[in-house]
Amino acid sequence: MMRKAPKSAQALVTRRGMLLMGGAVLAVGGLGARMRQLQVKEAATYRLLAEENRMNLRLIAPARGLVLDRNGRALAENRQNYRVVIVREQAGDVEVALDKLARLIRLTPERREKALKEINQRSAFVPVTVIEHLTWEEIARVAANAPALPGVLPEVGLTRHYPQMEATAHMVGYVGPVSDSDLEKQETPDPLLQIPDFQIGKTGVEVRLESDLRGAAGASQIEVNALGRVMRELNRREGTPGRDLALTLDADLQTYALKRMEGESASTVALDVRTGEILAAASAPSFDPNAFVLGIGFDDWNYLRDHPYRPLSNKAVSGAYPPGSTFKMVVAMAAMEAGMLSADETVWCPGHYQLGNRRFHCWRRGGHGHTNLRDSLKNSCDVYYYDVARRVGVDAISAMANKLGIGVKHDLPVPAITPGLTPTRAWKQRTYDEAWLVGDTLNSGIGQGFMLASPLQLALMTARIATGRAITPHLVRAVDGRPVEMGDDPELGVRPVALRLVRDGMYAVVNDRRGTGYRSRIADPDVKMAGKTGTSQVRIITPEERARGVFKNKDLPWNRRDHALFVCYAPYDAPRYAIATIVEHGGGGSVAAAPIARDVMMHALYGPTPPLQAYPPGEREEIERQRKEAPPPPRPEPVADPAPGPAARDRA
Amino acid sequence: MTFLDPSHRQLPTGAAKLLHMNWALIVLLTAIAATGFMMLYSVADGSWDPWASRQMTRYGVGLAIMMIVGFIHIRFWRSVAPLAYIGGIVLLLFVEFFGSVGMGAQRWINLGFIQLQPSELMKVALVMALALYYDWLDPEKVSRPQWLILPIVLTLVPMALVLKQPDLGTAILLAAGAGVVMFMAGVSLWYFGTAIAAGVGLVTLVMKSRGTTWQILEGYQYKRIETFLDPSTDPLGSGYHITQSKIALGSGGLTGRGFMEGTQTRLNFLPEKHTDFIFTTLAEEFGFIGSISLLALYALVVVFALASAMRNRDRFGALLTTGIAATFFFFFAVNMAMVMGLIPVVGVPLPLVSYGGSAMLVLMAAFGLVQSAHIHRPR
Structure with a gap:
């Protein structure tokens, strides 16, 4: 037979139960108030933060302006730069993929080593450049063998070329990858400079008229996840190409x-x-x-630096x-x-x-x-x-x-x-x-x-x-x-x-x-x-x-x-x-x-x-x-x- | 006087027990669990796999367990209370020596078909043991110091074992559940006042011990407390979880971003989105309306359970029901407060909604005890 609690004890249970319920209601009220604060009062702020989280701007490099001579002959032009990139998550065994690639094109052990190192440092979905400045024949070989090379992608970009070779080297100058000192020189660096493989003027007209030649970045608004993987493109704005310069040189x-x-x-x-x-x-x-x-x-x-005739010096000016x-x-x-x-x-x-x-x-x-x-x-x-x-x-x-x-x-x-x-x-x-x-x-x-x-x-x-x-x-x-x-x-x-x-x-x-x-x-x-x-x-x-x-x-x-x-x-x-x-x-x-x-x-x-x-x-x-x-x-x-x-x- | 006829107060037997179950509770629990299925479906990017379907199976099993436990007379459960307590302690000791390590804590026993977390069992077992103790103890004596020793020891032993794992969240829930049972049993309010004062003193001591030779908590726990107090100090480290969680909640706004439309969830900015932080997904996708509704469901469970306890003149059943209701309350309150940035991240799942087998089954069994106490209450 069950023992029933005495009346006074039962009253105590009721009293304490009511107290507990009151406490619970208070606590629940507190939680509800917090929800209201976050989701109603500060909702706009957090919505903005969520948008910032997911949106990312990816810059599109503009084509650099041409440098021409007085007769319209190119002194500096943009050439197609054929390169091969590899995406780790698609390639499966990266080493095997590189071995296969090496059978198609010349891939030096140093180049291979460097690519491997970078592949392992980056996220699996980031394309890593294995080799660039390939000839059309080489890139065609890679493209033709695409089915056998999953995750190995032939790509084409733009790179600078100087058809007059030595003749205008000093005056026109040349471009190169952005260095840390290039970034430090500018108070608010152009975001373009952060693009990997972006080329910037180093000497000559290329550096002094950089602002004319560079152009303005285009932008692609993309949605990214927490790891930075691109989910989709939301919006795209093409950039403005750089200005073409006609020099007085013949x-x-x-x-x-x-x-x-x-x-x-x-x-x-x-x-x-x-x-x-x-x-x-x-x-x-x-x-x-x-x-x-x-x-x-x-x-x-x-050789160029130590030559007594100082080939790098622009003696004319x-x-x-x-x-x-x-x-x-x-x-x-x-x-x-x-x-x-x-x-x-x-x-x-x-x-x-x-x-x-x-x-x-x-x-x-x-x-x-x-x-x-x-x-x-x-x-x-x-x-x-x-x-x-x-x-x-x-x-x-x-x-x-x-x-x-x-x-x-x-x-x-x-x-x-x-x-x-x-x-x-x-x-x-x-x-x-x-x-x-x-x-x-x-x-x-x-x-x-x-x-x-x-x-x-x-x-x-x-x-x-x-x-x-x-x-x-x-x-x-x-x-x-x-x-x-x-x-x-x-x-x-x-x-x-x-x-x-x-x-x-x-x-x-x-x-x-x-x-x-x-x-x-x-x-x-x-x-x-x-x-x-x-x-x-x-x-x-x-x-x-x-x-x-x-x-x-x-x-x-x-x-x-x-x-x-x-x-x-x-x-x-x-x-x-x-x-x-x-x-x-x-x-x-x-x-x-x-x-x-x-x-x-x-x-x-x-x-x-x-x-x-x-x-x-x-x-x-x-x-x-x-x-x-x-x-x-x-x-x-x-x-x-x-x-x-x-x-x-x-x-x- | 026909209304005093004992036949009116007869206990239901057999299938009649089904009618006398606390159906309100069952409906509420099912509604909460269904919300959980929906959210698990959502966080899996609109797929029943891998979480939602399994969670549904478990809920089915849990419901069956609840029925079975509820049908068994509360007398039986009172008689096995000491056994449950001792069994819980043994299992805790077992994981201390042989348990699997998961998320940096020794918590599980792998039984093959299920990952058993003895600390989950212990929460119920401790409440059972304390309910039994106060049922046995003359109510006149509850506030006498010598009669307080045993319940405190009963509480501290599993707490110590759980802290050793280390699982601060569960240890706090154990203490809170035990405290509520003692409160309901009528222990003088002076003790609770003293305990709270002592608690504040302990916290101060714990914080002061940091960096000294007698440091009490682990480094990561201090770090969590620190980033809780100011998440911006470490936005990409420990503070990341809290910050992203608040962003998800807040961006939900009043009506939410729509089912399966939460960007924080979709794009994996949320940590552990199918377990401890699942509430953020609900809040993001269904907004303030969704989150306040879930909170209301949880609160109603507690209200109905407490109402059942207050009407129950069987002291064991009443105390047991109160303890389980309290444990349940602390469960969801701590989880919600945690994801809303009100308290540090302590690793407590959202009951019935977070993905997790043993927590769900133990919780349903516990509500089975509540049902048993309800069905078999003295008429």
């Missing part, structure tokens, strides 16, 4: 200039004097930018050299502007210039005798310029140099542009805490000492002398088909007589039988060239050396030989082109630099095969023989709707 002239300098460490810059357009800016030796895009090997990189005798026009113009020099005035050159107990030598030991302005340029008399420089002073010389574009940093979209150097009294005091000496002025008078100029600046100086206008250099001709405004440069502000006299002297340099550049003249009676040679020392000749007479260039090690320079413009009476050539440690300007500059000038004037009559009679036979041996390649097919090239226009 790929043909540029290629020719580089080829003409083969074997030298040299640079040639050619300008259109009417607009300031840079038609060629070549630095020799060069390198193949495509090697950098594909990923340059350690050995190749070391970054190289700063003592301008030597090519600077003499500046000194003469400075003196004439200051009213300290007239055309007929002569200086006696005994072969040296005495300053106190120090003797400044003329390049010609016997001297030039009585020398006027025209002869001083024609013969490149040093003593004349010692004298003139001393009269006018370094500050006026540097001011004139600045006016002509030396010592000024020109605004071009390539990195590492040197301003050169035009010293002044104040500058020396500031920099070296030493007083300016008269000897410094004498050295400056012949473009030596502190004075430094780049090939671009020398070409620009020549163009400004030729036109009398303050030409500004241009490298970009059009952006996305819209022409960049240029030309209409102001007058230089130099008295016409000074310009005329200097031009006359430059004419004599090339066309006078005794001129230093006579051997490199253009013999066409209708087209005359004016120029100036230069030979700049890179060392100081000690009196002992001079006494021993051992300062013949060929007896010196390469890197202590003189730099050879030549500046010129043509045609003399209606200037079109200005060219400056520097051959590092090339010896005499008339021997090493002038022929190169002349040939580039001829190429610009006449196209790839100048008429024989334009060459001096002594050279014609040799040229004819060369042409028979190796006829120059025909001009490449004209591209659709080409802007007339400089050469084409000139022949018309």
Whole structure:
């Protein structure tokens, strides 16, 4: 029989039961209130968080803008990049899949190792690039064997290609993968840079005009799960491709200039004097930018970096050299502007210039005798310029140099542009805490000492002398088909007589039988060239050396030989082109630099095969023989709707 | 006086017992379990496999067990109470030495057809033992200290074993269930006040012990408490569960995102979505209306069970029913509070809804005891 609880105990149970129920109701009320708080009051916040959780933006890389030359020829283009990716979860045994793949295409053990490592690090559903830059044949083999290779997918992307190879490497530059330092440079990095395998400009126009070339990212809104796997695409917006840039360069002239300098460490810059357009800016030796895009090997990189001719340096704009005798026009113009020099005035050159107990030598030991302005340029008399420089002073010389574009940093979209150097009294005091000496002025008078100029600046100086206008250099001709405004440069502000006299002297340099550049003249009676040679020392000749007479260039090690320079413009009476050539440690300007500059000038004037009559009679036979041996390649097919090239226009 | 005729108060026998069962409870439990089937179907991306179909089978088995247990006279269950308690302790000791390790805790005995969790059994066995003790004890004596020693020991022994596994959640549920039985039995409120004060002191001590040589809890437990207090400190680590769970709940809004439409569930942002965190899926897909309805179902189960206990003049049956109702209450309340970020994540499933075999069967058997007490209550 069951024991029944006493009445009082039963009452207690009821009382306590009610208390319990009350407690439970309170607790349930609390839970309900919390539900209301989360699901009604704060619902909007949490809904947003849930959306953020599941949505993901995947960026679509835009096609990089093309870089074209002035005739529409591609300097940098986008090529299809065939690559093979592998998806672990579809591939089954990854090692077996890679072995099968290696039978179809060349897969180095290092590449295989690297791919395996990455495959194992990433999630199973993430495609990992095994190998890229395959040929069409290779990718076709992979595609044809697709049924036997589950999870191994042939893919196509875009990669940069430079069809002109070495020729435009320095100016156009190259692209490469985004590095950590690229990201650090920007305060708010473009999200595009996070895309794997994205290419970004590293040097040249590619880096300086990155913002034009890159374009804007497209976006694909995708739904992802907690592991990041893409479930579906919700929305897609295509990106904006980068802008196409037409440069002022003429790929043909540029290629020719580089080829003409083969074997030298040299640079040639050619300008259109009417607009300031840079038609060629070549630095020799060069390198193949495509090697950098594909990923340059350690050995190749070391070779380029350590080569004494500095192939990676863009000497045309970054190289700063003592301008030597090519600077003499500046000194003469400075003196004439200051009213300290007239055309007929002569200086006696005994072969040296005495300053106190120090003797400044003329390049010609016997001297030039009585020398006027025209002869001083024609013969490149040093003593004349010692004298003139001393009269006018370094500050006026540097001011004139600045006016002509030396010592000024020109605004071009390539990195590492040197301003050169035009010293002044104040500058020396500031920099070296030493007083300016008269000897410094004498050295400056012949473009030596502190004075430094780049090939671009020398070409620009020549163009400004030729036109009398303050030409500004241009490298970009059009952006996305819209022409960049240029030309209409102001007058230089130099008295016409000074310009005329200097031009006359430059004419004599090339066309006078005794001129230093006579051997490199253009013999066409209708087209005359004016120029100036230069030979700049890179060392100081000690009196002992001079006494021993051992300062013949060929007896010196390469890197202590003189730099050879030549500046010129043509045609003399209606200037079109200005060219400056520097051959590092090339010896005499008339021997090493002038022929190169002349040939580039001829190429610009006449196209790839100048008429024989334009060459001096002594050279014609040799040229004819060369042409028979190796006829120059025909001009490449004209591209659709080409802007007339400089050469084409000139022949018309 | 015909209404005093004992024949009116006769206990039902045989099939008549079926009529005298607490049908309200059965309907409520079935409704809750059905909600569970639906959610398991949803979290499996619209598939009866692998969870929903098995859960339904188990519920069927559980219902049968409930009937059988309910039909057996409460007298029998009182007589086996000590045995159940001793059996529970033995099984706990057994898992201590031979149990399988799952989720970092020794909890299961693998019986081949089912993963038995002795701690589940223990919750019921402890309530049975305490109900028996207070049924035997003269109600006058319940508040005397010497008569408190045995129930406290009876509670502490399984608690210690469960904590050793380590399973903080179950240990708390054991203590709470035992506490409610003692409360219902009439133990003076002063003791409960003291116990609560002592509990607060213990918590302080536990927190203070962190990093000292006498550290009381495991490192991961401190970590959980810490991230509970501020989930944002570790959004991708331990705090991830709480944060994602709250996002799922909140994004459900008033009416929910629709059945099978919850993105948090679909895209696997929710942890353990078919077990401890299944409530979040319900809340995400059916919103505030869905979650408050489930809460109401649970609350009604407790109300009906407590009402049955209060009407029951059999002290054992009343105390047993109260204890089971309390255990059930703490079960769902702790789980819901946990997923809503009110208390730390302690690993308590949502009764009848979370996927899990032994928990479901033990719970149905326990409600069988409630039915037995209800059917066989003195008339």
